[in-house]
Every structure is written in structure tokens, then in C-alpha cells.
Amino acid sequence: xxxxxxxxxxxxxxxxxxxxxxxxxxxxxxxxxxxxxxxxxxxxxxxxxxxxxxxxxxxxxxxxxxxxxxxxxxxxxxxxxxxxxxxxxxxxxxxxxxxxxxxxxxxxxxxxxxxxxxxxxxxxxxxxxxxxxxxxxxxxxxxxxxxxxxxxxxxxxxxxxxxxxxxxxxxxxxxxxxxxxxxxxxxx
Amino acid sequence: xxxxxxxxxxxxxxxxxxxxxxxxxxxxxxxxxxxxxxxxxxxxxxxxxxxxxxxxxxxxxxxxxxxxxxxxxxxxxxxxxxxxxxxxxxxxxxxxxxxxxxxxxxxxxxx
Numbered sequence: 001x002x003x004x005x006x007x008x009x010x011x012x013x014x015x016x017x018x019x020x021x022x023x024x025x026x027x028x029x030x031x032x033x034x035x036x037x038x039x040x041x042x043x044x045x046x047x048x049x050x051x052x053x054x055x056x057x058x059x060x061x062x063x064x065x066x067x068x069x070x071x072x073x074x075x076x077x078x079x080x081x082x083x084x085x086x087x088x089x090x091x092x093x094x095x096x097x098x099x100x101x102x103x104x105x106x107x108x109x110x111x112x113x114x115x116x117x118x119x120x121x122x123x124x125x126x127x128x129x130x131x132x133x134x135x136x137x138x139x140x141x142x143x144x145x146x147x148x149x150x151x152x153x154x155x156x157x158x159x160x161x162x163x164x165x166x167x168x169x170x171x172x173x174x175x176x177x178x179x180x181x182x183x184x185x186x187x188x
Numbered sequence: 189x190x191x192x193x194x195x196x197x198x199x200x201x202x203x204x205x206x207x208x209x210x211x212x213x214x215x216x217x218x219x220x221x222x223x224x225x226x227x228x229x230x231x232x233x234x235x236x237x238x239x240x241x242x243x244x245x246x247x248x249x250x251x252x253x254x255x256x257x258x259x260x261x262x263x264x265x266x267x268x269x270x271x272x273x274x275x276x277x278x279x280x281x282x283x284x285x286x287x288x289x290x291x292x293x294x295x296x297x298x299x
Binding site: 028030033054151184 | 204208211217220
């Protein structure tokens with residue numbers, strides 16, 4: 001009998017490590033994928049994912065369902081990402097922290113023709129192409145698309161997480177969608 | 189026929205499931221679980237050390253603090269060497285010595 005997320009979360013809150021391991025196994029792909037798209041760096045993303053799950057374990061007693069565990073985990077992961085980005089920015093003036101991997105490097109990528117562009121209507125858009133298109137968005141648009149369009153957060157939830165006005169988030173989503181469509185359809 | 193808008197939405201919504209299939213591996217889960225166990229041990233150690241201080245720092249207080257990761261490490265690092273000697277009397281003597289030191293330093297400067 002497989003337990004639901006909420007039951008596993010309740011067990012984990014009662015210090016059941018196996019239940020928490022089960023939750024990690026169940027959601028790690030989504031959390032890591034989310035962070036990989038945000039950071040564009042697999043190693044960093046996996047480190048952040050690990051921290052996110054540890055943070056989730058510490059706060060699991062605060063989780064309030066029902067059926068919102070994935071969103072809850074993604075919120076934690078997004079906050080970890082924001083903290084990482086702040087830290088990177090803080091040290092960037094010393095040249096520490098390397099390339100600003102999440103920042104805009106998209107204009108050149110998209111316009112250099114580095115991305116193959118299968119036509120959307122031919123239904124040959126594969127995951128790789130979509131991932132590359134996502135990476136080509138400016139960071140704010142990518143974050144808004146990931147939160148709202150990929151993971152189903154409402155615009156207002158995303159605005160709260162991103163610390164941005166609602167209207168700004170809506171326009172990021174709209175511009176991001178247009179740009180994705182253009183990229184996937186072979187345009188600029 | 190589905191238009192591009194709908195198709196893009198569908199593709200975007202499929203991404204998490206795709207990640208779930210492609211990225212999941214047992215090694216990651218094992219890594220997280222072992223970190224959880226390690227941090228739980230640290231927390232228990234901090235609580236045990238607090239207990240040995242004879243109530244000067246209440247175990248429950250430290251257990252509360254121990255929920256924030258950096259504090260666990262500070263608590264363990266600071267309190268562990270004091271284990272066994274940090275009785276309330278010892279800590280009181282420490283405070284009195286500090287006060288006496290301050291007085292001894294302040295008085296000559298004011299005279």
C-alpha cells in the first residue's frame with residue numbers, strides 16, 4: 001500500500017526518516033529539474049536541491065496540506081535559489097562565485113542560432129529543445145514561466161515568491177510565452 | 189487541432205513529469221537521508237551537552253535553537269568543551285570573575 005504525500009509528511013514530522021526518504025525519492029526529479037532550469041548548472045542545482053530537502057525536513061511539521069506538498073517543496077527550493085543568487089551577487093564584486101549563471105545570457109544564445117528549432121506544429125519539440133528555449137529566456141521570465149506555467153502556481157503566489165508586483169509577473173509570463181513560442185517555432 | 193498556445197501550455201505542464209522520469213536517482217535520496225541523520229545526531233548531541241550543563245541552558249531551549257543549522261554547530265562547538273565542568277556554580281564563578289575584571293579595569297581609570 002503506497003501512502004500519499006500528506007500521510008508521508010505526517011510520518012516524517014514524527015521523525016520517520018524512511019517516510020521522508022520516500023518523499024525525497026518521489027519529488028527529487030521535479031525539484032532538481034526546477035532548480036536546474038533556474039540555475040542552468042546541474043551541480044549547483046543538485047546542491048540547492050539537497051539543501052531544500054534538508055530545510056523541508058526541518059520544517060515538515062509546518063506543512064499544511066492537503067495535496068500541496070510539491071508546491072510547498074518548490075517554494076522552499078525557489079527560496080534557496082534566491083538565497084544562492086543573493087550570495088553570488090554579494091561576492092561577485094571580488095570575482096568570487098564565478099559566472100552569474102542565472103543571469104541573462106540569452107540574447108546571444110538565442111540569436112547565435114545555437115538552438116535547433118523544430119516547428120511547434122510538427123509536434124517534434126522534444127524536451128531538450130524546450131529546455132534550451134527555457135534557458136534562453138531572461139531570468140525573470142524564466143522564473144515566472146517555471147512557477148506559473150510549469151508548476152501551476154497562481155500569478156499572485158508567484159508574485160509573492162518572486163517579491164515582484166502582480167502586474168510585473170503577468171507581463172513576465174506573457175513575454176516569456178511569446179518568446180518560447182517564437183524560439184520553438186524557429187523564429188527569434 | 190490544438191493551436192500553438194495550447195500546445196506550448198501542454199509541453200510546459202509535461203516538464204515536471206519528464207524531469208521526474210529523467211533526473212530521479214537513488215543516490216540523491218540516499219545523500220539527503222544521510223544528511224538528515226547526521227543533522228539529527230548533531231541536534232541530539234547539542235541537547236545532550238545542554239543537559240549536562242545542569243540546567244543553566246535548558247535543554248528545551250537548545251533543542252529549539254538547534255532547529256537552525258548554524259546554531260547547532262555553534263552550540264556543539266562551544267558547549268562540548270564545557271561538558272562536565274560547566275555546572276551552575278562554575279558559570280556563576282565565571283560571571284563573577286568577569287564582573288570583577290571589569291570593576292578592576294574601570295576603577296583605576298576613574299580615580
